[in-house]
Amino acid sequence: MSKTIKELADEFGVSKTAIRNKLTEEFRSKWVQTSTTNGVQTLVITEEGVNALKSMLQGGNQTANLGANQPQTGLQSIEFYEEEIRELRKLLDQSQQLLLNEQKKNQLLLETKAEPADWEKEKAQLENQVSIYRSSWSEVNARANNNYAYAENVERWLWIVGVAAGVLLVLVVILSWLYFKK
Template sequence: MSDNLKTIKELADELGVSKTAINKKVTDRERKLWFSKIGNKFVINEDGQKSIKRMFEGLIENQESQTENLEQKPNSQTENFRNNNESNADIKYILDIIEYQKEQIKDLQNTKDEQFKQLSNMQNLLDQQQRLSLQDKKLLEEYKSENDRLKVLKMPSQETKEEQANIQPQEELETLKEQTRALNDKIKGQEELNNKSSKKWYQFWK
């Protein structure tokens, strides 16, 4: 074990106290600051060791005097007392570990709940973004469709253009024909007039 880290048992042996005594002294807040788990054992950092030693400075002296008194009792009673104390200490130590693990599980569950809420919020935002994107796409398609419809109404069709192109030369041709007929009629009239004049002179000279 590292010089800076000690198991609860190692520190308890060093102080001459039980593991249960240490667990009783340490609060949940201090446990989170000083304790960590390596493998299946809980270890205490250097700050925790110093603080716990200060907690037991006066208690160690009292325990030493109690130990002297116990040594004056019959050996069988002393042994039973020690066995009972060790058994109770082990049970309390196990219960403390279980309680500590429950706190860790509770903290972990709270963290998971918070992460789940964040994921749920992100999913809701993503759904909203997708709906807005679909709405924008639909509006764009409607706008393009309406724009194409207006273009069709404004622009003449190919057939209309061809009809207009055909009507203009036809009108010009009809005008030219009318002018040609009028000119021919004028020429014809002039020829008739000339013929009549020629006949008159012919009869006059005859």
């Protein structure tokens, strides 16, 4: 049964990098295939390759299937540690970036905390403007009420004058009719 690098790393209790370091060109040509799943290409090691890796990881410097001597050199372990160092540096850079971002956020929070005095001044100005608007609104409302009362009064007088003029007109018409009828 073929397995992925991650599955083998979990099975053998080593990192994926350790497994990758064992995958030489000759090993890849014999026992590694590329499998595409959901549009993602994955390296898959055949069952014979799994057995060869198992013997390599359990201390055997040679495998019967490889057919060639592959001594474990200090160079391979140095490469392994260099890869680990690169990964750790990458993680360190990421953590430093996160720390820097958090420090920027904290600085912004501190700067906004230093501004309440300015906010209080602006709040006082706005409250002053609101009180001015309220007082002017009450003045305008009082004027509008006075104007409305005046308009009602004028309308009432117009009706009275209109009715009086109508009555006078009717009287004039009746009197002129009586005067000319004689």
